[in-house]
Amino acid sequence: MHRDIGAVCALYPMPTTIVGALVDGRPNFLAIAHVGILNNAPPQYLTVSLKKFRHTAKGIRQSGSFSIGLPGVSMAVAADYVGIVSGRSVDKSGVFDVFYGRLGNAPLIRECPVNMELRLHDVMDLPAHEVFVGELVASHVAEGCLHDGKVDLEKARPLLFDYSSGWYFSLGEPVAPCWRAGRDHPAYLAAKGVK
Template sequence: MSERINIGNNAFILPEPQTILGTMLDGRPNFMAMAWVTRVNYDPCIMAMAVNKKHASHRAILETGQYSINLPSVDMVAETDYAGLASGNRTDKSGLFEVHFGELENAPLIRACPLAMEFRLKEQFHMTNDTLFIGELVAAWTEERFLTDGHVDVEKARPFTLTMPDNRYWAVGVQVGRAWHEGKALRKSPTD
């Protein structure tokens, strides 16, 4: 077996779901590419995301207490990347996507995304550079063509991930197993 080596803080390679954050900034839809997002509670569905304090989206969330998290498909890589390159502090990104609104008036939903979710801010934790925003899901929007058995199907939605520090996008690959199933053969008893 090869020797393990310490690579310091370059271990920041975990694939993260690439999303697009939607906010209302000064009365207009604003968008930001965002991958630092994760679900932190099942019921109710609560998600956490880290947003840099210098971003216009940060200010918009604090002002309205509402936002959307949109899951783009691999067909939207260029638009997603642009949403992260162009700063909402200097650029009007309101025409970048066709939007619709659901239950919340300050959470613009991107129509082209296979999944668009609207959130109400519940808590926030301020760190050195970023704020960890904790939001409760209000509603999730999709189309019938992205569903299998009533759930969004990853193969149909075709999301992608981001890895850092190499700053690369990756298409989600093939299914390799089922959670809470594949490890059953390794159990010593039904209770372990």
């Protein structure tokens, strides 16, 4: 038996991200859980969904750039901090050690195991949110979090966010290999003629 609990968004957990932009020339950061992948082949478009009038949104528009950082679990306090105070009243430029990549105006976070730089492509105006669509320009990964040139999640230990409990989580154990586990499904085996 399943109970209908109404139109409750139940897509969580989502990665906790820290989105950065230069606002009036100064780095500002906020926590964003509502992120998306729109086009996963070049050009790659990622989205960040900001409630209207977020201070950071002003900077994304001004500079035409933004960053998405993936904090590790050890960064829960700092990630939460930039998610509970606004750059409109508090200077958040010194919270992280900032560096710049190819765009030169998307502030990246040295403490984050993964940082992505995006060029603003489009803005979708929705009733409560503005969805910033960015073209992925480059990803910067801490040396210690790479394996064969790819992000190693067990080393990066990304911080996950659950809206319903209001808690941050970490990843659990690997479960099954993608694009391979399904080959053990009875329907797959039957189609392949495996008894």
